Amino acid sequence: PGGELEAELRIMAENTLETLPKLVREFKLHAALEEVLQLVRRANKYMEQTEPWKLAKSDLASAGTALWHVLEIFRLAATLLSPVIPGKIDNLLHQLGLDQGHLQLAWGVLPAGIQTRTAEVLFPRQEYIQEISQETEQSMDKPSEQITTAPAIDSPAQASDPTQPNNPAPEPIPGVLQIGIDDFAKVQLRVAEVVEAERVPKTDKLLRLVVDLGDERRQIVAGVASWYEPEQLLGKQIVIVANLKPVKLRGVESHGMLLAAKSEGKLSVLTPMGEVATGASIS
Structure with missing residues (x-):
């Protein structure tokens, strides 16, 4: 059941089921995993488009249709990823109210009216947070006079020289604006395929490109017209x-x-060294 969005989601899922075995046979495991992630990203976008939490207030049947399609994608993703992360998939199946018998490479296996269980975070950013919290609680239970801090000593020379800092900061690189890992993590680098390319009128330097990111297409303007003709970029991964x-x-x-x-x-446009899935994230 459903409309165009649901049909699009199903087609993408079936295409993924068809593509993955070939990638695995060719040992392109990274590309295979990226195909699964693209499918999950599309399901996430579908959730944003359909907003089942709002539909539930006025159209319970449509809300149920939307949720079924999202959960079916999760079930398929669990099936495809079960050889890679079996422990996590067992947890996911439990949360979805499913069992190993539902790990099937086909569309439409999810039973209607399935009762899900309380969700838990499968991939916390820092899986040791709980351990740290427990250690902190234990420390807080101690009397304050029992908690002491010992200075760090890196070398005998440092121990004999009280003026030497315990942990000297690394010297900055002259002329280089340095950023932290948190700043770098904000930048989303992805592989895109050029599907349209043309010169921007009244300029010698700009090309208008339409690129495919797997889950969407978008337009970008690039100042590469002095080095590339539009047809040179068509079909290229960038x-x-x-x-x-x-x-x-x-x-x-x-x-x-x-x-x-x-x-x-x-000037040389950056491209992947090997074939990767369109839309793949770069880290």
Whole structure:
């Protein structure tokens, strides 16, 4: 049941089921895993589009249809990932109210009216948080006079010289703006395939590209026209910054930035060394 969105979701799921065995046979395991992640991302986008939590207030049947499709994607993802992370998949099946018998490579296996259980985080960012919390609680239970801090001593020379800092900070690199790992983690780099390319009118430097990210298509403007003809980029996989704020360049909206290397007057667009799934994340 459902409309165009549901049909699109089912087609993507069936395509994934068809594509994955070939990737596994060719030992392209990273690409295979990325295909599964793309399917999960599409289910997440479908949730945002259908908003079943709002539908439940006025159209319970439509809300049920939306939730069934999302849970069916989760079941398929669990089936595909079960050889890779069996322990996590057992937890997921339990939360979905399913068992090993539901791990089938087919669409439509999820029973209607399934009763899910209380959800738990399967992949916490720091799985040791609970251990740290327990240690903290134990420390808080101790009398304050029993809690002491010992200075860190890295070497005998440091021990004999009280003026030497215990943990000297690394020297900054001259002329380099350094960022922390948290700053870098904010940048979303993804592989995109160029499906349209043309010159931006009245400029010699800009190309308008339409790129496929697997779960969406978007337009970007790239200043590479001095080095590339539009047809040279068609069908190529490139790397883009996917979470830049949109900007207008010569009146054309750009929703991302193409990455390229430039040296001695030459420019080369960055591309993956091997074939990867369109939309793959780069880390």
